[in-house]
Amino acid sequence: QVTKPKPAAPYPPGPKPFPVIGNIGDLTAKELWLVAATWAKEYGRITYIHVFGQGLVFLNTPEAAFELLDKRGAIYSDKPKLVMAGELCGCENMVAFTPYGDTSRRQRKLMQTALGPSSIKTYHPLLELETKPFLKRLLADPSKYQDHIRRYAGGLTLLVVYGHQVESSDDAFLKLAEECVSLLSNRIASGGGIWPVDIFPSLRHIPDWFPGAGFKRNAAIWKKKMEEFVDKPYEFVQKEMRKGTARPSFVSMLLGNETDGKDDKTDAQMDFDVRWTANSMYSGRLDPTITTISHFVLAMVQHPEVLKRAQAEIDSVTGQNRLPACEDRERLPYCNAIFTETLRWGVPVPLNLPHRLTEDDVYDGMFIPKGSLVFGNIWAILRDEKLYPDPHSFNPERYLEPAADEMAERRRDPRPYVFGFGRRRCPGANLVESSAWLLMVSMIATLDISKAIDEHGREIEPEIVFENAVFRTPNPFQCSIRPRSDHALKVLMQEGA
Numbered sequence: 001q002v003t004k005p006k007p008a009a010p011y012p013p014g015p016k017p018f019p020v021i022g023n024i025g026d027l028t029a030k031e032l033w034l035v036a037a038t039w040a041k042e043y044g045r046i047t048y049i050h051v052f053g054q055g056l057v058f059l060n061t062p063e064a065a066f067e068l069l070d071k072r073g074a075i076y077s078d079k080p081k082l083v084m085a086g087e088l089c090g091c092e093n094m095v096a097f098t099p100y101g102d103t104s105r106r107q108r109k110l111m112q113t114a115l116g117p118s119s120i121k122t123y124h125p126l127l128e129l130e131t132k133p134f135l136k137r138l139l140a141d142p143s144k145y146q147d148h149i150r151r152y153a154g155g156l157t158l159l160v161v162y163g164h165q166v167e168s169s170d171d172a173f174l175k176l177a178e179e180c181v182s183l184l185s186n187r188i189a190s191g192g193g194i195w196p197v198d199i200f201p202s203l204r205h206i207p208d209w210f211p212g213a214g215f216k217r218n219a220a221i222w223k224k225k226m227e228e229f230v231d232k233p234y235e236f237v238q239k240e241m242r243k244g245t246a247r248p249s250f251v252s253m254l255l256g257n258e259t260d261g262k263d264d265k266t267d268a269q270m271d272f273d274v275r276w277t278a279n280s281m282y283s284g285r286l287d288p289t290i291t292t293i294s295h296f297v298l299a300m301v302q303h304p305e306v307l308k309r310a311q312a313e314i315d316s317v318t319g320q321n322r323l324p325a326c327e328d329r330e331r332l333p334y335c336n337a338i339f340t341e342t343l344r345w346g347v348p349v350p351l352n353l354p355h356r357l358t359e360d361d362v363y364d365g366m367f368i369p370k371g372s373l374v375f376g377n378i379w380a381i382l383r384d385e386k387l388y389p390d391p392h393s394f395n396p397e398r399y400l401e402p403a404a405d406e407m408a409e410r411r412r413d414p415r416p417y418v419f420g421f422g423r424r425r426c427p428g429a430n431l432v433e434s435s436a437w438l439l440m441v442s443m444i445a446t447l448d449i450s451k452a453i454d455e456h457g458r459e460i461e462p463e464i465v466f467e468n469a470v471f472r473t474p475n476p477f478q479c480s481i482r483p484r485s486d487h488a489l490k491v492l493m494q495e496g497a
C-alpha cells in the first residue's frame with residue numbers, strides 16, 4: 001500500500017531509502033534483529049523504513065512500544081493482510097493472523113479461559129506427569145533434544161486442548177501437527193512471511209501453470225494440509241463427545257458449556273471460533289517453547305557454575321528424593337532467576353509479530369502513516385545496557401542484586417517485553433511460566449549439561465546458527481546431556497510414568 005507523506009510532520013528517522021523500492025536492500029532474511037538494533041543505536045526510540053511504499057516501523061524503547069502498541073492499542077492492534085499465508089495457504093483465521101475486530105476479540109477471550117492463571121493451576125498435575133517421560137526420552141537419545149522438546153510441547157498441547165493422549169512418536173495427530181507447524185515456520189512464514197504476492201497482490205491472479213507461479217501450486221498443497229491440521233483433531237473431539245467418551249479438554253469444555261440451548265448461528269460461530277483457537281494454541285506454542293528451552297540448554301553448557309549452584313538449591317528443597325514440583329517455586333529464587341534470564345537472554349521472538357496501524361498517527365512530532373507494520377524491537381530493549389548492564393552475558397545474578405528502587409525492579413523484568421505488547425500480547429505467557437519453568441528445573445535436578453567432548457578428549461564449542469526469520473531458534477548444536485548421578489537416575493525411574 002502506497003501512503004502519501006504528510007508535510008506537516010516528518011516521518012520518523014531511518015536509513016535513507018532508494019526511490020520506489022525504498023529500503024529493500026536494508027532488509028535481511030536472517031537475524032534482521034541485529035540490523036534493527038544498529039538502527040536503534042543510530043536513530044533512537046523509533047525507526048522508519050519503507051519497501052515499495054509499505055511502511056515498516058521499529059519501536060526501540062519500552063516507552064515507545066507501550067505508548068503506541070499498548071496505550072494506543074485501538075489503532076495499533078490489526079494484523080498485516082498476508083495474501084500468501086492467509087488467503088492462499090488458508091491460515092487467515094489463526095489467532096496470530098486474525099484482523100483486529102470481533103473475531104480476534106472472541107478468540108482471545110476463549111484463550112483467556114483456557115490459559116488464564118486459574119486454569120493453568122489445574123494443569124499443574126498434568127505438567128508434572130508429562131515431565132518424567134520427557135526426561136526419560138531425552139536421556140535415551142540426548143542428541144535429539146529439540147525433537148524431544150517438540151514432542152513434549154506437542155503431546156501436552158494435544159492432551160490439554162483436544163484431550164488426545166499421545167502414546168508414541170508415530171501418533172497420527174502428532175505427526176500431522178508437527179508437519180504443519182514446520183510448514184508454517186519454515187516454508188509459509190519463512191523470510192518473515194512476506195512473499196512477492198503480498199507486495200503485489202495482483203500476482204494472486206496469475207494462472208497456476210504460468211512460469212513463476214510455483215508459489216500458487218505450493219500454496220494449494222499446503223492449504224489442504226493446514227485444513228486437515230485444523231479439522232481432524234477437532235472432529236475427533238466431536239466424535240468422542242457424541243460417544244460420551246471425550247476426555248476433559250479445552251475443546252470439549254467449551255463445546256459442552258456453550259452450545260446448549262443456543263441458536264444455529266451462535267453454534268456455527270462457536271464451532272468456528274473454538275476450532276481455530278484450539279489450532280492456534282498448538283501453532284503458537286511450539287516454536288517459542290523449543291527456542292526458550294534450547295537457549296536454556298546453551299546457557300547451561302556455557303555456564304557450568306550456574307548449573308551447579310542451581311542443582312544445590314534444588315537439592316536443598318527436595319532432599320534429592322523427588323523431582324521438583326510447581327509448588328516449590330517460591331523456595332527456588334536462584335532457579336527463578338535462571339528462568340527469567342533465559343527469557344531475556346534468549347529473546348525467543350526478537351522483533352515481536354507485526355501489528356498493523358489502522359489510522360494515520362503522530363508520535364512525538366513524527367508522522368506514522370496508516371497501514372504501517374509496527375514491530376516492537378524486543379531485541380533492542382532486552383540488549384539495552386542501561387536496563388541490563390553487560391547485556392549479552394547470561395547472568396541470573398542480575399535479578400538477585402537489589403534494584404535501585406521499585407521502578408527499576410519492574411523495568412528490569414523482561415516479561416513485559418518478551419511476550420509482546422497491548423491487545424495482541426502473547427496469550428500463552430501464563431502457561432510458559434508453569435510449563436517451561438517446570439521443564440527447566442526438572443532438567444537441572446536430574447541432568448548434567450555440558451560441552452560435548454571430541455575423540456581427542458577436547459571440549460567442542462557449540463556452534464550457534466540462527467536461520468528462522470521470526471523466532472530466534474538456534475539450530476541444534478552439539479552438547480552433552482547425561483544423568484547427573486546414579487541416584488538422580490534412580491529417582492527419575494522410581495517416579496513412575
Ligand code: HEM
Nearest residue numbers: 095096284285288292348349353419420421424425426428
Ligand atoms: C517462551 C514462550 C513464548 C514466547 C516468548 C512468546 C512470545 C510471543 C510474542 C512476542 C507474541 C506476539 C505478541 C504481539 O503481537 O504483540 C506472541 C503471540 C502469540 N502467542 Fe506466544 N510466546 C510464547 C509461548 C506461547 C504459548 C505457550 C502459546 C499457546 C499456548 C502461545 C500462543 C500465542 C498466540 C496464539 C499468539 C498470537 C496472539 C495474537 O495475535 O492475538 N505463545 N507470543
